[in-house]
Amino acid sequence: MSTEITHDTAHDEHDHHGPAKGLMRWVTTTNHKDIGTLYLWLSFIMLLYGGAMAMVIRLELFQPGLQFVEPHFFNQMTTMHGLVMVFGAIMPAFVGLANWLVPMMIGAPDMALPRMNNWSFWILPFAFAILASTSFMEGGGPAFGWTFYAPLSTTYGPDSTDFFIFAVHLMGISSVMGSINIIATILNMRAPGMTLMKMPLFVWTWLITAYLLIAVMPVLAGAVTMMLTDRHFGTSFFDAAGGGDPVMFQHIFWFFGHPEVYIMILPAFGVISAIVPTFARKPLFGYSSMVYASASIAILSFMVWAHHMFTTGMPVAGELYFMYATILISVPTGVKVFNWVTTMWKGSMTFETPMLFALGFIVMFTIGGFSGLMLGVAPVDTQYHDTYFVVAHFHYVLVTGALYSIIAAFYYWVPKWTGHMYDETLGKIHFWWSTIAVNVLFFPQHFVGLAGMPRRIPDYSLQFAEFNQISSIGGFAFGLAQIFFLYIVIKTIKGGVKATDKVWEGATGLEFEELPSPPPYHSFTQAPQVK
Amino acid sequence: MRFTKLTKPGSVFLAGLASLFTMPAVHAEYALNMTESVTPIGRQLYGLHMLVFWICVGIGVVVFGAMAWSIIYHRKSKGAQPANFHESTTVEIIWTIVPLLILIGIAIPATGTLIDLEDAKTDAEITVQVTGIQWKWKYTYVDEDISFVSNLAQSSRDVMKDPIGNENYLLEVDEPLVLPVNKKVRFLFHSDDVIHAWWVPELAVKQDSIPGFINDSWALIEEPGTYRGQCAELCGKDHGFMPIVVEAVSEAEYEQWLVSKKEEAAAAASAAEQEWSMQDLVARGEEVYKANCSACHGVTGAGIPGAFPAMTGSAIINDPDPSAHIDIVVNGKAGTAMASYKGQLNDVDIAAVLTYERNALGNSVGDTIQPVAIKNAR
Numbered sequence: 001m002s003t004e005i006t007h008d009t010a011h012d013e014h015d016h017h018g019p020a021k022g023l024m025r026w027v028t029t030t031n032h033k034d035i036g037t038l039y040l041w042l043s044f045i046m047l048l049y050g051g052a053m054a055m056v057i058r059l060e061l062f063q064p065g066l067q068f069v070e071p072h073f074f075n076q077m078t079t080m081h082g083l084v085m086v087f088g089a090i091m092p093a094f095v096g097l098a099n100w101l102v103p104m105m106i107g108a109p110d111m112a113l114p115r116m117n118n119w120s121f122w123i124l125p126f127a128f129a130i131l132a133s134t135s136f137m138e139g140g141g142p143a144f145g146w147t148f149y150a151p152l153s154t155t156y157g158p159d160s161t162d163f164f165i166f167a168v169h170l171m172g173i174s175s176v177m178g179s180i181n182i183i184a185t186i187l188n189m190r191a192p193g194m195t196l197m198k199m200p201l202f203v204w205t206w207l208i209t210a211y212l213l214i215a216v217m218p219v220l221a222g223a224v225t226m227m228l229t230d231r232h233f234g235t236s237f238f239d240a241a242g243g244g245d246p247v248m249f250q251h252i253f254w255f256f257g258h259p260e261v262y263i264m265i266l267p268a269f270g271v272i273s274a275i276v277p278t279f280a281r282k283p284l285f286g287y288s289s290m291v292y293a294s295a296s297i298a299i300l301s302f303m304v305w306a307h308h309m310f311t312t313g314m315p316v317a318g319e320l321y322f323m324y325a326t327i328l329i330s331v332p333t334g335v336k337v338f339n340w341v342t343t344m345w346k347g348s349m350t351f352e353t354p355m356l357f358a359l360g361f362i363v364m365f366t367i368g369g370f371s372g373l374m375l376g377v378a379p380v381d382t383q384y385h386d387t388y389f390v391v392a393h394f395h396y397v398l399v400t401g402a403l404y405s406i407i408a409a410f411y412y413w414v415p416k417w418t419g420h421m422y423d424e425t426l427g428k429i430h431f432w433w434s435t436i437a438v439n440v441l442f443f444p445q446h447f448v449g450l451a452g453m454p455r456r457i458p459d460y461s462l463q464f465a466e467f468n469q470i471s472s473i474g475g476f477a478f479g480l481a482q483i484f485f486l487y488i489v490i491k492t493i494k495g496g497v498k499a500t501d502k503v504w505e506g507a508t509g510l511e512f513e514e515l516p517s518p519p520p521y522h523s524f525t526q527a528p529q530v531k
Numbered sequence: 532m533r534f535t536k537l538t539k540p541g542s543v544f545l546a547g548l549a550s551l552f553t554m555p556a557v558h559a560e561y562a563l564n565m566t567e568s569v570t571p572i573g574r575q576l577y578g579l580h581m582l583v584f585w586i587c588v589g590i591g592v593v594v595f596g597a598m599a600w601s602i603i604y605h606r607k608s609k610g611a612q613p614a615n616f617h618e619s620t621t622v623e624i625i626w627t628i629v630p631l632l633i634l635i636g637i638a639i640p641a642t643g644t645l646i647d648l649e650d651a652k653t654d655a656e657i658t659v660q661v662t663g664i665q666w667k668w669k670y671t672y673v674d675e676d677i678s679f680v681s682n683l684a685q686s687s688r689d690v691m692k693d694p695i696g697n698e699n700y701l702l703e704v705d706e707p708l709v710l711p712v713n714k715k716v717r718f719l720f721h722s723d724d725v726i727h728a729w730w731v732p733e734l735a736v737k738q739d740s741i742p743g744f745i746n747d748s749w750a751l752i753e754e755p756g757t758y759r760g761q762c763a764e765l766c767g768k769d770h771g772f773m774p775i776v777v778e779a780v781s782e783a784e785y786e787q788w789l790v791s792k793k794e795e796a797a798a799a800a801s802a803a804e805q806e807w808s809m810q811d812l813v814a815r816g817e818e819v820y821k822a823n824c825s826a827c828h829g830v831t832g833a834g835i836p837g838a839f840p841a842m843t844g845s846a847i848i849n850d851p852d853p854s855a856h857i858d859i860v861v862n863g864k865a866g867t868a869m870a871s872y873k874g875q876l877n878d879v880d881i882a883a884v885l886t887y888e889r890n891a892l893g894n895s896v897g898d899t900i901q902p903v904a905i906k907n908a909r
Contacts, residue, residue, distance in 0.1 A: 462695070
């Protein structure tokens with residue numbers, strides 16, 4: 001096994017220099033570490049932007065009555081919050097992690113297509129600038145929910161909808177290019193000896209995720225294009241008055257939208273599968289079944305989309321099929337949770353911040369999985385559908401699921417990236433503060449949902465007042481905790497105790513075993529040999 | 532509660548927190564679980580909900596229990612040495628098969644319930660067509676020649692800044708849907724504009740009303756009472772303000788209600804034949820405007836720039852020839868949010884609101900529109 005990390009000057013003269021200086025370093029960079037950093041910062045900014053809108057929502061819902069915002073503005077807030085968090089916070093964060101980690105984990109010097117990598121990132125700030133600008137247009141921004149069901153978004157959409165469509169197109173192009181890059185890197189640039197079944201699970205889950213992205217982002221592009229032609233060029237894809245079909249919009253949207261939720265959770269599975277063994281000091285239990293479970297989840301995710309549509313009046317046979325297929329997904333998902341728990345079993349565990357967030361993920365993602373199983377049972381879903389029970393469900397899987405895994409990944413790998421340990425005390429405060437707040441925020445939403453509170457309403461009847469108030473208090477506390485996280489991030493980048501090369505006692509993988517902390521600007525210019 | 536004994540700062544904080552949750556004006560009857568239903572199918576749904584819930588609790592106890600055990604006993608600080616096992620095909624097969632069996636156990640009752648839930652047609656005795664309209668519901672009794680629109684009650688609209696103490700805030704309508712108990716009612720759902728969803732938790736009915744489609748669902752209400760619900764599918768600005776109220780009454784009371792409703796319709800028809808004074812039309816028009824038009828065009832007629840046109844100074848309204856004004860309200864404007872009101876309002880109401888718009892909201896055309904003109908325009 002080679003530990004050579006200095007550069008071979010004989011035939012690669014230009015490789016000697018480090019990053020360029022100043023702003024242009026970031027604009028013109030083709031380095032996977034720089035681009036990873038850019039993605040992660042964009043994601044953090046979007047988290048705060050989307051979070052600020054969530055604060056407006058929780059403020060208005062703090063008590064019954066309309067005190068702070070008008071209903072039309074409230075709808076813009078829920079819509080933009082969803083779009084920004086899904087496309088701006090969660091997805092770019094995982095792409096950022098992939099950029100940083102995939103080459104280092106498979107022993108590659110960089111991504112396979114570095115120039116395209118630059119472009120896939122730099123499209124995004126423009127896409128989000130366009131999306132954000134809609135809020136300042138006459139008639140307001142998109143106000144039809146992040147699922148933008150027709151005809152509310154077509155015939156009845158505000159003028160700014162066209163800018164929203166263009167922004168979604170840009171995000172889709174970025175995602176597809178990013179995915180092609182990840183697939184090309186993983187399939188072509190693995191170090192000698194790194195067979196597919198030796199790849200870290202984060203690499204595996206991203207490989208599967210990238211295929212999901214390539215499969216479904218064009219479907220989303222198709223949906224918004226059909227919207228555009230319905231709005232301006234006289235077609236009637238979704239307009240019943242012209243022979244079109246509003247329900248078809250939902251089928252197309254969810255054919256994208258359901259795999260999309262797994263796009264946001266599969267890389268999280270990879271992160272958790274890296275962290276739990278490290279801090280249990282025991283190899284991951286059932287590596288190959290984890291790979292097969294991820295692949296099964298991905299395949300099943302294409303076959304369950306209409307479980308979002310149990311109240312649209314599908315035929316009974318269709319509802320039965322989608323119910324069976326949906327609850328079937330809990331089998332491979334359950335296998336993953338069982339494997340993580342068994343990895344901990346008879347381990348030698350310590351509880352540093354990344355492990356705390358990973359454990360938080362396992363518990364709270366599983367709670368989200370339970371409510372997911374309940375939602376999958378079609379006849380009862382007719383009562384849960386479009387209520388706060390659903391809101392609670394998808395925030396448990398996306399906030400305490402996807403977002404927690406991203407935060408865990410930050411704490412786990414940031415000593416490797418920067419060479420600085422984060423402040424353990426602050427990290428633990430961040431964990432406990434966030435975890436208490438997030439449960440105060442989302443757990444009561446199960447209750448109001450079951451009791452009959454629909455989602456996406458700016459005001460509610462008095463019976464829901466107590467739980468909404470509690471939920472809002474949790475929301476404000478959770479928002480503050482993430483400002484605190486921003487402080488931790490900046491503090492860690494600026495300095496801190498020097499991290500060892502291995503960082504964690506139980507860490508495994510090329511990035512920990514073969515590279516110093518921080519790694520050189522160009523790592524693995526000579527491929528390591530994997531046993 | 533005896534708060535006087537509490538002296539420590541922590542206790543004061545706790546007391547403050549406790550008083551926050553026991554604020555006197557706020558309703559105390561909040562619920563933790565799904566609303567129990569008054570229909571047989573609703574009770575089936577509730578049973579299924581509780582079954583799946585307890586299965587989840589059981590799985591949770593096992594999984595989180597094992598996890599907690601590891602966290603407590605298999606920690607390095609207690610000197611735990613890591614084992615090295617990392618594979619067991621037997622265990623993997625077991626925890627694939629057992630969940631699969633549990634799922635089959637859920638799927639069997641769920642299948643039966645779903646088939647019952649979707650059978651709205653068999654033995655249905657009354658059919659009510661429910662039309663979702665931004666942002667109100669229209670109910671048509673298919674066999675009775677009765678049809679009316681149900682709006683959010685003015686009592687809720689008046690207190691939006693401070694609704695504390697307003698009973699049934701946002702869950703009150705001007706005209707409830709009246710149904711008899713112990714009869715299978717079939718609902719047919721349809722929409723005039725965007726997608727809505729008609730949801731009454733206690734009847735266990737939630738179904739989308741979609742333009743271009745007719746969906747159905749059913750309820751057999753076993754207990755008389757008032758059951759409240761809301762639109763469940765985001766349908767635009769006032770999605771949160773289109774409640775549903777169902778009054779379930781005995782069969783005799785229902786028959787009586789049908790008769791009175793028909794008399795009301797006959798009275799309205801004769802009122803449309805009369806000549807109305809400007810004063811009466813404007814007064815009535817203001818009420819109609821508030822309930823039907825103000826959501827988009829604003830209480831003062833200012834509209835929302837870029838989304839909904841202003842009434843004040845509108846070219847259509849201020850045209851001395853009222854035909855375009857009559858046309859847009861009666862027939863709507865295709866391709867926009869402007870609905871056709873001929874199915875929602877009677878001749879008097881349309882005439883009244885037109886007269887109001889022409890002589891209020893900053894406009895002063897000075898003419899009246901008589902109900903007869905609307906009748907001719909239909």
